[in-house]
Amino acid sequence: MKPPRFDYHDPQTVPEVIALLGKLENARLLAGGQSLMPMLNMRLVAPDHIVDLNGVAELAYIREQGDALLIGAMTRQRDVEFDERIRTRSPLMHEAVLQVGHRQTRNRGTIGGSLCHLDPSAELVAVAAALDAVVTVQGASGARDIPFAQFPAGLMTSALREGELVTSIRFPLWRKGHGHAFIEFSRRHGDFAIVSAAALLEEDGAGKITRASLTLGGIAPAPVRARDAEKMLAGARASAELFREAGEGCRKLEVMEDVHVSAAYRRQLAAVLARRALEKAHERVARN
Numbered sequence: 001m002k003p004p005r006f007d008y009h010d011p012q013t014v015p016e017v018i019a020l021l022g023k024l025e026n027a028r029l030l031a032g033g034q035s036l037m038p039m040l041n042m043r044l045v046a047p048d049h050i051v052d053l054n055g056v057a058e059l060a061y062i063r064e065q066g067d068a069l070l071i072g073a074m075t076r077q078r079d080v081e082f083d084e085r086i087r088t089r090s091p092l093m094h095e096a097v098l099q100v101g102h103r104q105t106r107n108r109g110t111i112g113g114s115l116c117h118l119d120p121s122a123e124l125v126a127v128a129a130a131l132d133a134v135v136t137v138q139g140a141s142g143a144r145d146i147p148f149a150q151f152p153a154g155l156m157t158s159a160l161r162e163g164e165l166v167t168s169i170r171f172p173l174w175r176k177g178h179g180h181a182f183i184e185f186s187r188r189h190g191d192f193a194i195v196s197a198a199a200l201l202e203e204d205g206a207g208k209i210t211r212a213s214l215t216l217g218g219i220a221p222a223p224v225r226a227r228d229a230e231k232m233l234a235g236a237r238a239s240a241e242l243f244r245e246a247g248e249g250c251r252k253l254e255v256m257e258d259v260h261v262s263a264a265y266r267r268q269l270a271a272v273l274a275r276r277a278l279e280k281a282h283e284r285v286a287r288n
Helices: 016-023 036-041 078-083 084-089 091-097 102-106 112-117 123-128 227-233 240-252 263-284
Strands: 007-009 027-030 050-051 062-065 068-072 134-139 142-147 152-154 165-172 179-185 195-201 209-217
Touching: 016 027, 016 165, 027 084, 036 050, 050 102, 062 084, 068 112, 078 091, 078 102, 078 112, 084 091, 091 123, 091 179, 091 195, 112 123, 112 165, 123 165, 123 179, 123 195, 123 209, 179 263, 195 263, 209 227, 209 263, 227 240, 240 263
Parallel strands: 007 050, 027 050
Antiparallel strands: 062 068, 068 165, 134 142, 134 165, 179 195, 195 209
């Protein structure tokens, strides 16, 4: 399989990228290429121009910024995997990235590319939803911030406007000692998840939950925050029964079906994985 013909562009700065996007018709941005290149080879997309972001060095970094981590859009998933700040300050992201594809794909895949591709089952997409990430995009009219809850505009479609590109993503940090868990069910390790669950918990010294985040991936066109479950958890004392009830509540969420599994199967997975993720997050809460 070979891609259709296209003109190749190799900008070195963000302003160069924006200038190219402003004058080229039917152009696609190339980040890590782990999604775009197969789509080109299978003729699922046929752009007239490919604008390669790999020469734009300013888009690759990981920085601490106050109570958040700021990650450049062209940061490789491998760098996310091995960064000590992410491992210690955002362990949910570290646990999730280990389940992204395989080492070979993480060597090339980028965090910005994953978020823009917006596969419903993508692990880093679910993490962005769980952490209330903020996506910074830039175009000819300047930069703007998009809360991740507003970033998906439809199935595998982002809220980017014509001529814009993602430059960075801001991930708010939870306080030290919080519990976390990222669990997914897939046919084989490295496959996209059929359903995933991301849980974050903060508790006081008496075991009462003071803050909770529960996100399900793979059940809808974009990750779903289980808001009703989060409200149930906040203020309650952690227990196996509480987590079971929160998981069962996820059966009420609207889920999709496809050639892989039925909607009923996804509801079952959502309930079970949500419960397991909450239990695991609770076990990891630091008891100070």
